Amino acid sequence: MRPVIEMLGVDTVYEGEKNATLKGVDLRIWPGDLVCVLGPNGAGKTTLLETINGILPYKMGRVTVLDEDVCTRGPKVRRQVGYMLQEHTFPESTPYLVKDVIIMGRFGRIGLFRRPNETDWNAARRAAEYMEIFHLWDRPIGKLSGGQVQKVLLARTLAKEPRILLMDEPYSNLDYRATEEISSKICELHRTRNLTTLMVIHELNHIPPDCNRIVLLKDGKILGDAPPQKMLSSSLFRHAFSEG
């Protein structure tokens, strides 16, 4: 079996920065994995996801996603990888409807010079129905609550019919009910579609029951990578969240 994501000795440096945010990261994600990435603020969790997705170019090493080099094949990789951005909000005046935001998830795979056809719209409708937001289909995106926006963004990601799902703190700023609803959808997606999922989370009670690995990041380095029970009881975990 080949890994769906493979990072070998990866350094990511932000434009204009001297020090690398990710330092010598080695990581393999296997088909069907549900991996949670944990670490203190500034550990490089978002950078890790954006490096995998090819949005941030890396300086050293090699990142392969679905057997494609993200450095040279970034847009092609992103057409098959769903990425939910951290705390994405839309101002109230944003002149886009929910259906437009969802269908845009497919724009990359539709390709240049083509408009969304019936197949694309059906995929978008199915994603909205799956996330139970079809009743919001014609509503302006700026008028929705935080929980509804997260569901729309997840529907947008699913409309793409991704092979890998990357999620950056999908529960941030959500109330208990919205967190529960989105969490159950993520688990259901993983169980029913065997969707390889890599999610950054901040709180331990957000670790989904199906999570099979926890990757621990600190100062841009992977401190540990183990099943949840083993990781949470290890001294590495306490070390990651200790000062200094």
Added chain:
Amino acid sequence: MIELPAHIFLNTILGASLAALVCSLIGVFIVRMNLSSMGFCMSHAAFAGVALGLAISRDPLLMALGMSTLVALILGPVAERARLQADIILGTMFSLTMALGLFFLSIIPGSAMSSTALSILWGSVLGITDSDLMRLGGLSVFLIGVIGLFYKEFLAIMLDRKLAEESGINTRPFYYAILFLCGITVSVSLKLIGGLLIFALMVNPVSSAYQFSHNMKNIIFLAPLFGLASSVTGIIFSFQWDVPLGSSIVIMSVALFLISIVLSPKRRRG
């Protein structure tokens, strides 16, 4: 009321309408992507280009195109990569292009600040020639064609560039294309509307269109209509009260914006 030969009147109406169409169409991108400062900077770059053309006896339109393209080429990467806030870079570029424009005006042979030079600042729709009309018509077709061809990519980038990138669109060429189209539009329309007022015709019709819809697709259609309405009412106002045409069009676009705010269904309660 001023009376004009029919062909001049027709050229004026056509020229002002086409200028309003292209300006408000490109204005949709400028307003949505918060590129207002960039559009402002580009209009002054084109102004400096025209002044340079007049100063060295070269085609002012070509010089305006060259200058605004140069600024677009500089601003795109700089705004993306600089660790300074984009507004600071734009502020510097704006003051530079304005200063260059005034400098080039001062070295125009003959009387400095001549009427030709001043027409760059204030515009002269009445002086529009058949070749100006051809250029504007060509630009309108080109602009509509490019937007139509890459409609979904532009729509996604206008929502959010990072989300568009995430969906698999390579956003950089489209972003640069928007800056380039902005430069061409400013350069070609400058003679009619003037360097000081062109920016209003990019922003005001779009701001009016925003009052009537939550849907970007409608705004893209409504904005040029508001632009056309501003132009036609501006021309009538100008001929009726003998006021400069460029400023008259801009005053009408502001009036339409104010009326739009009052009539906006977005502001009705219940």
